[in-house]
Amino acid sequence: MKQKTDPNEDFLKNRKKDEKYVWLCYDCKKFLYTKDYSKEHKRCWADLVENMYDDIKKTNQENLESVQGMSNEFKEEAEFMTKKYQYIEDNNPFEMNLKLVNKIYDNIIELINKKKEESLLKMTTLRDNYMKNLQQNISKIQHMIDKADDVSNKLIEELKSMEKKDPVDFCKGLLTTNVSSDLADDCNDIAIFQRQEFTRIKQSFIDTNTIVFNDSNAVIDQSKNLREFIIEKVNNFYSNYSKYQSKFAFTVVMNKKEFIVYLIDSNKVTKVTYVNDFVIPCYARWVDISGDKLILTGGEKDYIESLDTTYMFKFRKFDGNDEAFSAKVFHKKNMNYRRRAHSLIYFNDYM
Amino acid sequence: MITCKKLIYYYLSYAISGVDKLEMIKKCEKYDIFKDEWIEIPDINFHRQNAALAVHNQRYLYAFSGYDGFRNVDTFERLDFTNESAGWEIFDLKNVAKDVDVVDIRKNRMGVITLDFDRMLIFGGERNNKEHKDAYIYEFYENKFYQFTDLVRTSNFIMTPIYYNGKYIIFDFLNNIHELNLETLQFEHHIFPKDKGDEENFANL
Numbered sequence: 301m302k303q304k305t306d307p308n309e310d311f312l313k314n315r316k317k318d319e320k321y322v323w324l325c326y327d328c329k330k331f332l333y334t335k336d337y338s339k340e341h342k343r344c345w346a347d348l349v350e351n352m353y354d355d356i357k358k359t360n361q362e363n364l365e366s367v368q369g370m371s372n373e374f375k376e377e378a379e380f381m382t383k384k385y386q387y388i389e390d391n392n393p394f395e396m397n398l399k400l401v402n403k404i405y406d407n408i409i410e411l412i413n414k415k416k417e418e419s420l421l422k423m424t425t426l427r428d429n430y431m432k433n434l435q436q437n438i439s440k441i442q443h444m445i446d447k448a449d450d451v452s453n454k455l456i457e458e459l460k461s462m463e464k465k466d467p468v469d470f471c472k473g474l475l476t477t478n479v480s481s482d483l484a485d486d487c488n489d490i491a492i493f494q495r496q497e498f499t500r501i502k503q504s505f506i507d508t509n510t511i512v513f514n515d516s517n518a519v520i521d522q523s524k525n526l527r528e529f530i531i532e533k534v535n536n537f538y539s540n541y542s543k544y545q546s547k548f549a550f551t552v553v554m555n556k557k558e559f560i561v562y563l564i565d566s567n568k569v570t571k572v573t574y575v576n577d578f579v580i581p582c583y584a585r586w587v588d589i590s591g592d593k594l595i596l597t598g599g600e601k602d603y604i605e606s607l608d609t610t611y612m613f614k615f616r617k618f619d620g621n622d623e624a625f626s627a628k629v630f631h632k633k634n635m636n637y638r639r640r641a642h643s644l645i646y647f648n649d650y651m
Numbered sequence: 652m653i654t655c656k657k658l659i660y661y662y663l664s665y666a667i668s669g670v671d672k673l674e675m676i677k678k679c680e681k682y683d684i685f686k687d688e689w690i691e692i693p694d695i696n697f698h699r700q701n702a703a704l705a706v707h708n709q710r711y712l713y714a715f716s717g718y719d720g721f722r723n724v725d726t727f728e729r730l731d732f733t734n735e736s737a738g739w740e741i742f743d744l745k746n747v748a749k750d751v752d753v754v755d756i757r758k759n760r761m762g763v764i765t766l767d768f769d770r771m772l773i774f775g776g777e778r779n780n781k782e783h784k785d786a787y788i789y790e791f792y793e794n795k796f797y798q799f800t801d802l803v804r805t806s807n808f809i810m811t812p813i814y815y816n817g818k819y820i821i822f823d824f825l826n827n828i829h830e831l832n833l834e835t836l837q838f839e840h841h842i843f844p845k846d847k848g849d850e851e852n853f854a855n856l
Binding site: 383384386387388391393394396397399400542545546547549551553560562564567569583585586587588589591595597598604605606610612632633634635636637638639640641642643644645646647 | 662663664665666667668669670671672673676678680682684687688689691699700701702703704705706708709710712714717732768769791792793809810811813815816820822826828841843
């Protein structure tokens with residue numbers, strides 16, 4: 301069977317070398333000479349092979365250049381990232397951050413544990429005092445029971461003895477041994493106990509019982525309320541965290557009794573003059589320590605000597621007015637050295 | 652009786668170098684805010700009046716440049732919080748800046764912002780009684796300085812920056828406010844409205 305030849309292969313094999321205008325028809329997928337193209341393929345989309353060759357060559361050259369450029373950029377970035385990776389791996393800043401977050405949450409847990417221990421201590425103390433008190437009362441009553449039993453026996457004996465004696469003899473005996481009188485005193489003691497301390501014990505038992513019961517419930521209520529409070533606050537804290545971030549930046553003014561508040565969200569600056577004898581020394585240095593506090597150190601004393609003082613400023617915003625602030629100044633422990641124009645930085649909660 | 656363990660938090664403030672009488676001092680100390688006590692730490696190697704301080708990765712305290720009474724210091728130092736007794740380690744600016752005259756952090760009262768794990772931004776400051784607005788990034792992993800977008804205007808700084816919601820806020824020496832937007836990495840500037848005579852007062856500080 302005769303194999304059918306590819307028309308394009310056939311065309312290229314028998315191609316006229318002197319024919320310059322060779323076309324490639326996209327629609328018919330055939331190579332053609334100009335005259336054929338104009339005659340039969342007027343509606344087809346075709347390009348001169350020479351142009352296609354040049355265009356494709358140019359595109360390939362441009363693409364090569366572009367790909368090599370991108371590859372070089374990738375290599376540069378990969379090298380940069382590898383160095384960074386190595387740096388991060390060597391220095392491990394995440395490790396420090398993990399430790400810090402762990403420490404902060406540990407502090408919170410420690411705080412709660414401290415309160416837990418205090419509550420348990422309170423409950424244990426209530427129980428111990430209650431039991432001790434009860435035990436003491438039982439002992440006191442038991443002592444009186446023993447005494448009453450003893451006096452009863454003695455009275456029975458005395459009555460038996462009286463029955464055997466003549467009244468005159470009995471009364472004569474009173475002059476030497478006054479058993480009945482002593483027993484009467486004992487009875488009186490028991491009666492006083494019954495009227496006074498026994499009544500107090502009975503009443504106090506009822507009262508103490510109620511107090512201890514209520515105090516014990518109060519500890520439970522406090523724990524439950526703390527749990528509710530924390531759940532609500534914690535949930536609120538995480539869902540509305542932005543509300544808890546300080547929206548103000550504070551600074552003070554050297555040589556004046558002034559502080560400045562920058563309301564960050566609204567780009568507003570408020571200057572506040574405070575009523576206090578403390579004037580910010582020249583060349584003092586201060587640092588923000590928690591959004592609403594500043595530590596201020598040192599400064600110039602008399603143009604030559606420096607100061608070793610430390611002050612803490614506590615700022616407060618008044619409710620209902622976004623621009624109303626107050627400040628309190630506290631004198632803290634002096635530095636070990638006098639200094640001015642020094643450098644100061646705040647660093648919290650390291651290890 | 653149960654004894655409750657006392658909670659210990661560390662809130663520290665570091666005071667570095669400075670001047671007393673006419674003497675520059677190398678003495679350094681830290682203040683424990685809860686205990687209300689100052690504790691001495693190793694002396695810094697060079698006098699550095701108004702050095703720029705920054706903490707890196709919760710571990711190192713950096714003190715950049717500053718003024719030694721005659722000139723601005725061309726070194727910076729760092730202290731390892733985990734090993735304070737080892738003292739301050741010195742870095743020569745010539746080894747970390749491509750061209751120390753182009754990347755010039757030999758100033759005092761510069762501002763510093765820690766951008767991320769391995770970059771710090773150092774800007775502004777004063778040299779030869781002239782304020783500057785140029786800013787540089789210090790790449791820790793390469794131990795090199797690079798130029799960054801300048802401040803809006805020349806300024807010098809004595810306060811550490813405050814972070815808020817994607818930006819850093821820092822008051823300059825005249826209490827004007829500079830904001831660095833961390834998304835655009837551009838500085839903005841807000842001028843503090845002053846009373847009459849304030850400029851004269853500030854000029855004397």
